[in-house]
Amino acid sequence: MSDHQDAGVRLEPALGRPRSADATEAVLAAALALAYEGGVHHATAARISERSGVAKTTIYRRWPNAAAVVMDAFLDEITPLIRYRRRADVRATFIAAIKELARALRGPRGDLLRHLLGVAQTDLELQKAFWDQWISPRRVQAKEVIAEAKTLGQLRADLDEDVLIDTLFGAVYYRLMIPYAEVSGPYIEALVDQVLAGASGPRI
């Protein structure tokens, strides 16, 4: 759960009636189900309210709009599925990480991410949530991997980390949002290999 309101830690003894955890759960579940059924636009505040049994006002008391609810629910669901795990070398680690990501996004989950990223383009708050809760933490992990690899001599010492991450994951998101071809296993291997080896012709 990653509420929009209480992102920070609440230290005060919490005056008044506490927020219902059941309600939160029911709302997130309903929102996710609706979004999978008919796309982000199908998960309206009214429908989430009806399906979850939680009043519309309660929803708006906690999230700025329906899309934000779906975003929270989506992130709750996907975060545990895509953790970096160290492999033999950088190549293997990145291939594994990207394959795990691609697998997690295969099918309706990918569409949902596409839609959310789409809506985030015209919704600053969502944009920020996207960065804070999805992109940024994963970049941090990627940078740790890169740093280790540099130490081990697997990556060039003068390498620009951001460029490396942008090229690897940029390619994946590019194919997600402009879906002219699949992000297949072989593609991922070719992608990582080429990014590591470079595109230049033989320097003789």
Place this chain on the structure above:
Amino acid sequence: MSDHQDAGVRLEPALGRPRSADATEAVLAAALALAYEGGVHHATAARISERSGVAKTTIYRRWPNAAAVVMDAFLDEITPLIRYRRRADVRATFIAAIKELARALRGPRGDLLRHLLGVAQTDLELQKAFWDQWISPRRVQAKEVIAEAKTLGQLRADLDEDVLIDTLFGAVYYRLMIPYAEVSGPYIEALVDQVLAGASGPRI
């Protein structure tokens, strides 16, 4: 101008009153102005109609929805600004092309593209228009550049073209849609250099 309706050629001698070309122009201009003023969502059918003096019916007779009008107007405007031009070598050609693209998208125009790409995620017709009129033609041009470079030995012969394009432009679109940092001149040079040189450490 790239009307959605008369993509095919009209062979019949066109009975009745012919469509007004002025109307089309006025609609596109109004749509673009509105989108720049307040985002894609500000360019509603009603507002475009009012601003352009063209009836809503007429708009819907030619475009499926308001976003499609904005897309058409946007593509009309941007296409001439981003043509590939050959330089000394692949490196220079790509750097120049990406810099031109980045320059064209700096400021409000980039936001508009972001928004359109966003809306396209939940609008199949727009998705297709995006691919057909923006992405695809540019990929064709890029592939010509790559082919030439392969012939000249500037790029590896066994190179996967799609991967190369995905990494280069994926990085740019990634930074466009997840705007954590600018697509600056130095960044573009670093990007192209690293993609060409590869990220691997020294093979001893």
Place this chain on the structure above:
Amino acid sequence: MSDHQDAGVRLEPALGRPRSADATEAVLAAALALAYEGGVHHATAARISERSGVAKTTIYRRWPNAAAVVMDAFLDEITPLIRYRRRADVRATFIAAIKELARALRGPRGDLLRHLLGVAQTDLELQKAFWDQWISPRRVQAKEVIAEAKTLGQLRADLDEDVLIDTLFGAVYYRLMIPYAEVSGPYIEALVDQVLAGASGPRI
């Protein structure tokens, strides 16, 4: 029908699609039925829309709020029921007029008027509609009756018309809104008689 919008006469040839008379009728009928069923507050815009089959937006296009619809419907219904008719003398004319009014307001119709007058206290537009379409025309008729009676010597020549009307009808509305007792036939006769005869004791 007494639309809030086109109170004045429209001379222009009426551009665009004309307003549906059926819709107007259906809305008024639904509003009145709902108000009789459960009071003015039961005639909400949503319910009127549902019952009449006319979209909520169409309702708001013509009336400022649900209460105004009920008011229009009520006035349409009641106006033909309470016309002044001349009798033998002023006394008989007023008694007949007030009895007709009382009869028309007996039962649910009186409650509806009470409610509407109530709502009008916090709604300027309704207040005005009330005066223009209900009170004012009836006062005009009353003044004609008074003028005639003065000519015939049935009423004192120096009489203040407004005071006379205020006392007669003020008493009726007073009992309507502060319903401590009924506006019965005998009461009406006593009312008119006492207003005509005066309350003063015998001038010896």
Place this chain on the structure above:
Amino acid sequence: MSDHQDAGVRLEPALGRPRSADATEAVLAAALALAYEGGVHHATAARISERSGVAKTTIYRRWPNAAAVVMDAFLDEITPLIRYRRRADVRATFIAAIKELARALRGPRGDLLRHLLGVAQTDLELQKAFWDQWISPRRVQAKEVIAEAKTLGQLRADLDEDVLIDTLFGAVYYRLMIPYAEVSGPYIEALVDQVLAGASGPRI
């Protein structure tokens, strides 16, 4: 102060924490201020609570709804302003009483009464409160005046008291709720005079 709850006498020794008198006072003051600022509808339970610093729960423990609070506050304020005082004769007594009433209701206080009477039309409890605490006691006083006047021969012995009160005060409330003209001093004199003298022409 005329609490809705403890109309009956509380005989039990009152277990637990006793009710705060300060709270009651603060609530009434806040309610009245809010009603004067923006009309009865502006005095919502939430706003009264916030302004007075008294919890919403506490308010609902003592009054059935926000309008009842305003009513209580209004009556507390106005009651001392409008006591009957005997003058030379009935005519003078009534003129003085009505003038005092009119003076008290001039300006925002009249609007507030209008609004309350309006709301009372759709709120039985308020309706009753209105009668019990405002209208009824004043009618009792009026009847005493009338009885005295009858004894003194200033009013006809066979006079119907209710009709007399209805006509005099009905006219005032009529002009309050259907404000087509002011309740001015001269108007009040003309009103009382005409009600006393009668409207009939000369019986020759």
Place this chain on the structure above:
DNA sequence: TTTTAATCGAGACGGTACGTCGCGTCTTGTT
């Protein structure tokens, strides 16, 4: 010259969703 047919402007229409307000009730911990 008169059809004939598609276009155009204007604007009404049925719908869906929005985000907010106010209601009166409830669940906390505190007095």
Place this chain on the structure above:
DNA sequence: AACAAGACGCGACGTACCGTCTCGATTAAAA
């Protein structure tokens, strides 16, 4: 018990756009 705080379910509000429709008025080629 009563209290402050505030969450909660509920119903209604009035608005924004959507895409469709129905008018009368143009506009040009076909009859």
